[in-house]
Structure formats: C-alpha cells, structure tokens
Amino acid sequence: MEELKVEKAIQDIYPDDIAWCYGCGRLNDDGHHLRTGWHGDKTITIYTPESKYMGIPGFIYGGLIASLIDCHGTGSAALALHRKNGHEIGDGAEPPRFVTANLNVDFLKPTPQHVPLKAIGTVEEIHPKKWKVETEVYAQDTLCARGTVVLVVMPSTFLNKND
Numbered sequence: 001m002e003e004l005k006v007e008k009a010i011q012d013i014y015p016d017d018i019a020w021c022y023g024c025g026r027l028n029d030d031g032h033h034l035r036t037g038w039h040g041d042k043t044i045t046i047y048t049p050e051s052k053y054m055g056i057p058g059f060i061y062g063g064l065i066a067s068l069i070d071c072h073g074t075g076s077a078a079l080a081l082h083r084k085n086g087h088e089i090g091d092g093a094e095p096p097r098f099v100t101a102n103l104n105v106d107f108l109k110p111t112p113q114h115v116p117l118k119a120i121g122t123v124e125e126i127h128p129k130k131w132k133v134e135t136e137v138y139a140q141d142t143l144c145a146r147g148t149v150v151l152v153v154m155p156s157t158f159l160n161k162n163d
C-alpha cells in the first residue's frame, strides 16, 4: 500500500469543548490524537501505536484497535454530514457532533506492532441523525480487523458535564 498522510483532519476543527476525547481529542495530552480525513470517497485514519499498547509481545492490544475503529467512525460520520451540509474542513463552519451508539469489531489477523495502522472507512447515512461506518484496519497490506460503528448526533445532554 502506498504511503499516505492525512493532511486535513476533522478533529483539527472540533470545537474546544469537545476536543478532549482520549482517542481523538487534540487537547487531551495523554490521548492518541487520532486524525481522520477524506481518502477519495472513503475516509482514513493513520496511527502507529506506541509499544505499551501490546496484547501479546509483538502484537497490538485489541482494545486499542477498537478505539481506532470507534474514533475513526465518529470522525468519518462528522466528515460526511459536514460535506452533506455543504462544508469542507477549513471553511470556518463547525462540524456536526456524533457519539457512538454501537461498535462491533472482527479481529481477523494478529495486528503487528511498530507499523502504521490504516483505518479505511465507508460511510452510509441511515437518516440525518444516524450514520453507519464500515471500517477496515490494515497493517501494511494485511487486513487485520473490520468494524462497524453506528453513530448518532450528540444529544445536548452530553454538554456541560465537567463538574
């Protein structure tokens, strides 16, 4: 697979109040800082896990792979609804906010450490408040995991819960 880089990521323009996700919040110093952008009509997140995210020596812990699929789903749905609303990253508009309603992962092959993982997503609108993202996770050219995420537009009850 060719070398890829995510130039413009939806997480780069998440408003500060929701940029704290452990997986994808740019303001969470301890987090993974996952970044998701367009890759043709697919979406892509590229991430090389640190050594500590080990399951069996040499292989990635499955929960980390689930996190990658989860946040890749959130970002992909936000990208897709943002575009449907007539916006692109960088035009100044705030992107839509999603939370995960359902996450399913098939671990197909052991996922090796120390190589970039590429999550490639296909986004489907169920209705304007509910989207589905099918994601394939590759380590180099090997398909290691496949996941489905159902995303729902974030209810207002998620805000102002920091006390």
Ligand SMILES: CCCCCCCCCCCC(=O)SCCNC(=O)CCNC(=O)[C@H](O)C(C)(C)COP(=O)(O)OP(=O)(O)OC[C@H]1O[C@@H](n2cnc3c(N)ncnc32)[C@H](O)[C@@H]1OP(=O)(O)O
Pocket (backbone or CB within 6 Å): 013, 014, 015, 018, 021, 023, 024, 070, 071, 074, 078, 094, 095, 096, 097, 098, 099, 100, 101, 102, 127, 129, 130, 150, 152, 153, 154, 155
């Ligand atoms: C700027 C960008 C920032 C983006 C945000 C940046 C932060 C990154 C977040 C990373 C991802 C996370 O970890 S998010 C955190 C983990 N997730 C959560 O905590 C979510 C907790 N769950 C909830 O709050 C709730 O269950 C919701 C919001 C998911 C659904 O509530 P609800 O009351 O059912 O909502 P409702 O409007 O009735 O439902 C909308 C539609 O979704 C369907 N639906 C509801 N639950 C499910 C489900 N589990 N599986 C399938 N479908 C479901 C309903 O049937 C309905 O479809 P229909 O019947 O109309 O067809």
